[in-house]
Structures are given as structure tokens and as C-alpha cells.
Amino acid sequence: MRIIVPIKQVPETSSVKMDETTGTMIREGVEAIVNPLDLYAIETALRLRERHGGEVIVISMGPPAAMTAVREAVAMGCDSGVLLSDKAFAGSDTWATSYTLSAGIRKLGEFDLIICGERATDGDTGQVGPGIAGFLGLPVATYVGKIDEADASKVRVRRLVENGHEILEVHLPAVLTVVKEIGEARLPTLRGKRRARSIDIAVWGPEDLDVDADNLGLQGSPTRVVKIFRPKVARDCTKMSAKDETTLDAAVDGLVAFLRQKQLI
Amino acid sequence: MTGTKQHHQGVWILGEQASGRVQRITYELLRRGRELADKRGTDLTVLLLGHEIHQADLEETIERGADRVLAMEAPELEHFLVEPYAACTLKVIEEYRPEIFLAGATSTGRTLMPYVAVRANAGLTADCTVLDIERETGNLLQTRPAIGGNILATIKTAVRRPQMATVRPRSTRPADRQPRPRRGEIVRLVAPKECLASRIRRVGFLPNESERGIQDADIVVVAGRGIKKGENVPVVEALARELAGALGATRDVVDRGWLSYPHQVGLSGKTITPKLYVGVGASGSIQHLAGMQTSETIVAINSDPDAHIFNVADFGIVGDLFEVVPALVEKIRKTRES
Numbered sequence A: 001m002r003i004i005v006p007i008k009q010v011p012e013t014s015s016v017k018m019d020e021t022t023g024t025m026i027r028e029g030v031e032a033i034v035n036p037l038d039l040y041a042i043e044t045a046l047r048l049r050e051r052h053g054g055e056v057i058v059i060s061m062g063p064p065a066a067m068t069a070v071r072e073a074v075a076m077g078c079d080s081g082v083l084l085s086d087k088a089f090a091g092s093d094t095w096a097t098s099y100t101l102s103a104g105i106r107k108l109g110e111f112d113l114i115i116c117g118e119r120a121t122d123g124d125t126g127q128v129g130p131g132i133a134g135f136l137g138l139p140v141a142t143y144v145g146k147i148d149e150a151d152a153s154k155v156r157v158r159r160l161v162e163n164g165h166e167i168l169e170v171h172l173p174a175v176l177t178v179v180k181e182i183g184e185a186r187l188p189t190l191r192g193k194r195r196a197r198s199i200d201i202a203v204w205g206p207e208d209l210d211v212d213a214d215n216l217g218l219q220g221s222p223t224r225v226v227k228i229f230r231p232k233v234a235r236d237c238t239k240m241s242a243k244d245e246t247t248l249d250a251a252v253d254g255l256v257a258f259l260r261q262k263q264l265i
Numbered sequence B: 001m002t003g004t005k006q007h008h009q010g011v012w013i014l015g016e017q018a019s020g021r022v023q024r025i026t027y028e029l030l031r032r033g034r035e036l037a038d039k040r041g042t043d044l045t046v047l048l049l050g051h052e053i054h055q056a057d058l059e060e061t062i063e064r065g066a067d068r069v070l071a072m073e074a075p076e077l078e079h080f081l082v083e084p085y086a087a088c089t090l091k092v093i094e095e096y097r098p099e100i101f102l103a104g105a106t107s108t109g110r111t112l113m114p115y116v117a118v119r120a121n122a123g124l125t126a127d128c129t130v131l132d133i134e135r136e137t138g139n140l141l142q143t144r145p146a147i148g149g150n151i152l153a154t155i156k157t158a159v160r161r162p163q164m165a166t167v168r169p170r171s172t173r174p175a176d177r178q179p180r181p182r183r184g185e186i187v188r189l190v191a192p193k194e195c196l197a198s199r200i201r202r203v204g205f206l207p208n209e210s211e212r213g214i215q216d217a218d219i220v221v222v223a224g225r226g227i228k229k230g231e232n233v234p235v236v237e238a239l240a241r242e243l244a245g246a247l248g249a250t251r252d253v254v255d256r257g258w259l260s261y262p263h264q265v266g267l268s269g270k271t272i273t274p275k276l277y278v279g280v281g282a283s284g285s286i287q288h289l290a291g292m293q294t295s296e297t298i299v300a301i302n303s304d305p306d307a308h309i310f311n312v313a314d315f316g317i318v319g320d321l322f323e324v325v326p327a328l329v330e331k332i333r334k335t336r337e338s
Helices: A036-052 A064-076 A094-107 A128-136 A190-198 A245-261 B024-040 B055-063 B082-096 B109-120 B230-242 B251-255 B308-312 B321-337
Strands: A002-007 A009-011 A032-034 A055-061 A080-084 A113-117 A140-150 A154-161 A164-171 A174-178 A202-204 A223-229 A238-242 B011-014 B044-050 B068-073 B100-104 B124-128 B130-133 B140-146 B151-157 B163-167 B185-190 B200-207 B219-223 B246-249 B276-280 B297-302 B315-319
Touching: A002 A036, A002 A064, A002 A094, A002 A128, A009 A064, A032 A036, A032 A064, A036 A055, A036 A064, A036 A113, A036 A140, A036 A174, A055 A064, A055 A094, A064 A080, A064 A190, A080 A094, A094 A128, A094 B109, A094 B124, A113 A128, A128 A140, A128 A174, A128 B082, A128 B109, A140 A164, A140 B109, A154 A174, A164 A174, A238 A245, A245 B297, A245 B315, A245 B321, B011 B024, B011 B082, B024 B044, B024 B055, B024 B100, B024 B130, B024 B163, B044 B055, B044 B082, B055 B068, B055 B185, B068 B082, B082 B109, B100 B109, B109 B124, B109 B163, B124 B140, B140 B163, B219 B230, B230 B246, B230 B276, B230 B321, B246 B251, B297 B308, B297 B321, B308 B315, B315 B321
Parallel strands: A002 A055, A002 A113, A055 A080, A080 A202, A113 A174, A140 A174, A238 B315, B011 B044, B011 B100, B044 B068, B068 B185, B100 B163, B124 B163, B219 B246, B219 B276, B276 B297, B297 B315
Antiparallel strands: A009 A032, A140 A154, A154 A164, A164 B200, A223 B151, B130 B140, B140 B151
């Protein structure tokens, strides 16, 4: 099986700090990591390769620093990687990102599966996986929690929806987006790390891809962020302590009164 | 079919049905769509894809604010499958040229809309919680939480049409039935054959163990690591049952195997926006807050007075959950009975 895994480099969420006066994110000094939800996609691809043979190719779009993310995926066991990086790609929304990644994937040649994380933890849209499928004209199964069977022509997957799991038979080539349920992601191995340091990772710009320059980056993006602000934190916590029987009673009474007043019970 | 600004008009929402019955998200979208259509001085149309959709439900969409409902039907559309759903939606967009096209940020909407948007050359904004019309330009202003709910971003699609957005479920109430009878048009169409091909086949369905999923519930009670072991899940479950809510879990609880993944709230689980969130023994990690801080009302029960969860809570009890929760269940039951 030839599997392509698109990944994204994101700021480490727990270290994101906000500038209180401007309401914008402080990116300086924030550690950049592989989107944690993409690790499940890499894991899924590696497991399929272990069972069926083949190769796993990781692809990312981002600034030159995103090379670190591609190398980390190789350290986990991916066979090779490619980075789409150029000033022309900067400012892409999900439409332009899907467009550019699709062009990169086309250049990689034939494949059986594209496996993506459910969404990136910074943008939180989950739109790029299905967007790639749309551009490449492929079927897509999102929120996949389990792959039951796979052969050369199809995969049988369980797709997590609001009230359960759908069982879908998906003809290949296809796009899957996976959720954490699919299995814990492995750590990079020492050997993998060594390989990741020495391997050549191609960097492709617009001239390497079959793309229309008008569709790239900020210019090619239909949407624009016009304002960023902090949500109003209007919550004022009424906190009661339950240390002994009396205070426990009072706290529970207080909560029940609160819920009644809010018409929640 | 490049979406330019000319000749696009009307607000459209994509409703959802299950077994031919129109789902709640449709009525939430109707409230959003009606507001936008009124501000824009235009019509509101509901698109429903399915098979043998109940007539009474189609009429209800009119009663709740739609000017027109278009039901596109075929056996192949009974369940969501991305290719036929996308082909039908694209056909409708091409023919009717809506100015605004909304869907729910559900497992269906979040799959279908990006697939359609790239093909329609349209801008798409995910998981919006606020929608408005910019007075000067008539553009749709789409506001959504990002970076785990730490910021809100307002997004605009200036040129391409339709302006597409998915809307976070439960971020608004369903539209009310209008007091006076409303007139509207109900159109049933047989979906065109050429739109029905699919390389995905739905071969089965495994329902959740618990009846109510955390994303569909008005009330969600979440168990955190404070419950100490899996055998203690019933303590929290009893509260969920008493409140007629769904049972959720933090990542710790799922990773330890005390509850299954569909229960998980947070960054690597689901984002929920219930009317009431109750966290029991959940400390409130940033990753967890990302999945629940837009809940309408937040209650926390935790033994640690400095737990982060209290920073986003409306009401908190600092105490031993094994004492507080049973006492609370008892008290709620008594209150109901009296």
C-alpha cells in the first residue's frame, strides 16, 4: 500500500499565551510540534504498512521551520517526506491549503490512501482532509475510529458519528481522517531519529507544482480573518466548600437552588 | 462554476434528517437563517437530502420560518454518503446560486461542506458560533472560536459566492413555531440519477452503548480522574441519570479505559456546547477546557480549590466528590418529588 499522510506543524497548545492588551496570540518562544491529532494518522499508516507492506510518505505545507515536523514523522517510521514551502503559500486558508496540498500529492504519483488527522489543534477546522478529497475527486471517510479490514481495492472502516459508529466500505484510492480511538501513536525510535536527521527531504515551491498562482496563499484564499478578539469571560464562580456535614448540606442546597433558578432542573 | 458575486441571492440552509424525520439541527439553522435572510431582505430556503421525508416535518420547517423547502429524495440518500450528497448539493448551488449557504457543524456538515466548498470555489468557515450581516457591504460576518476557544475570530468571504459556513450545534435555540400560519413552498424532487454514484457503501451501524451521545445532550456530566478508578463510574453516572443528561469523560478517564472514546470531551475528543456542563473530579486542563468552555452553564465539583475548572465555572463545590455527588443526587430527587 502506498499511503500519503498530510501533517501540520502547530504551536503546543498548553503553552499558547495571549497578549492581554491586543488579544492576539504570542507565538514567540512557543514550542512548535506535529499536530497531536496527526500522530494518529501517522500511526494508522504505519500499522497498515506493517500488515500490507508498501510505503508511507508524509507531506506538509508550512514555513521552512516545518521541516522539523516532517523529520519527526520520519523518525516515527515514515519512509520519506516532502515539504511545500514558499512565500507564495503564506496566508492560505483551508481552501488554498487543500488546493496546494492536493497539487503536492498529485506530484507524488499513484497512491492507495491519504490519511489525515481529524483537524489541527490550532485552526480547529477539520476542513483540509475533506477539502483534499474534493480537489482530487476521491471518496472520503471522516472520523474513522477503526479499520476492520483492508485489501488492495477497499477498506472497511468504522466512522464515529454522533450516535454511534457507521461501518463503511470505502473503495481505494480514498481519503480517511482518523480520530484518537484508532490507536495510541508510537514514539520515534533512536534508529528513526538517526534516519530522520540524514534523509533528504524535498522542498517544493509553486514552480515545482502544477498550480495556478492565483489560487495560492492569501491571494487564493476566499476567506479572510477580519478581527481577532478574546471571548468575554463573564463567568463569576460561586464557590462553596463542603468540609463537613453542615457545609456539605449548604453547598448542595446552594447548587440545587442555582440549577433551579437557571431552570435546569 | 466559479462563484462570483453576481446573481447570487437568498439564504439557504442544509437541514438534516434521520429515518425521514427532520433533525433538531435543522431548526437551529432555521433560526440563524431567518435572522440573516431578514437582515438581507431575502428568502430562506431549506435543502433536505434523504428518502421518504415526512410531509409533516417539511411543513414544520415552513412553520418555523422557512420560505421554501426543497426535499431532494432517492433511496441512495437515506444515509449520509459524501459523494451523492456533494453531487446533489453542488447541483442545487449551481442552479439556485445562493448567496449564503449554511450547514450544521455535525459529522455530516463538517465532511460535506469542505468537499463542496472546494468544488464550488467558495469560501467556508468552520464551526461558527455567531453570524451577522455587515451593514455596509451585506457580507456575512462569521465568528468562530479558535485555538481551543482561547480566541474568537471573525471571518469574511468578500468576493466568492456562496458564502458557506458550518454552525456549531446547540449554539442557538431551535426556531420557534410562528404564532400565525405561514405560507411557504414545499418542493419534492427526485434526485438526478447522475448524482447518486458512490464509492463508499454503508454496510452497518453500531449504536452507542448509552442512548444519548454527548454532542446531542442538553446536559452533560463529565467524570474526571478524581473518580480514582473505573469501578467508581456509576457514582457519576447516577448524577447524569438524575439530570437526564449524557455521561462524558476527560482524556485521563478514557486513556485509563474507564469509559470509551465516544465519551471524551476535549481537544482530542469532542467539543460540546450543552446548556449545562457538570465536571466531577475534572481538574480542567487546557485541553479539556477547549472542548467545553462554550457550554452555557458550567458547574464543577472538585476537591482541589485551585483546580483550573473553577476559573471557567459558574458554580463550584470544593469537596470530596464521593460525598458531594450522592448528596446532590438525593437532593435533586427530593426537590423533584416535592
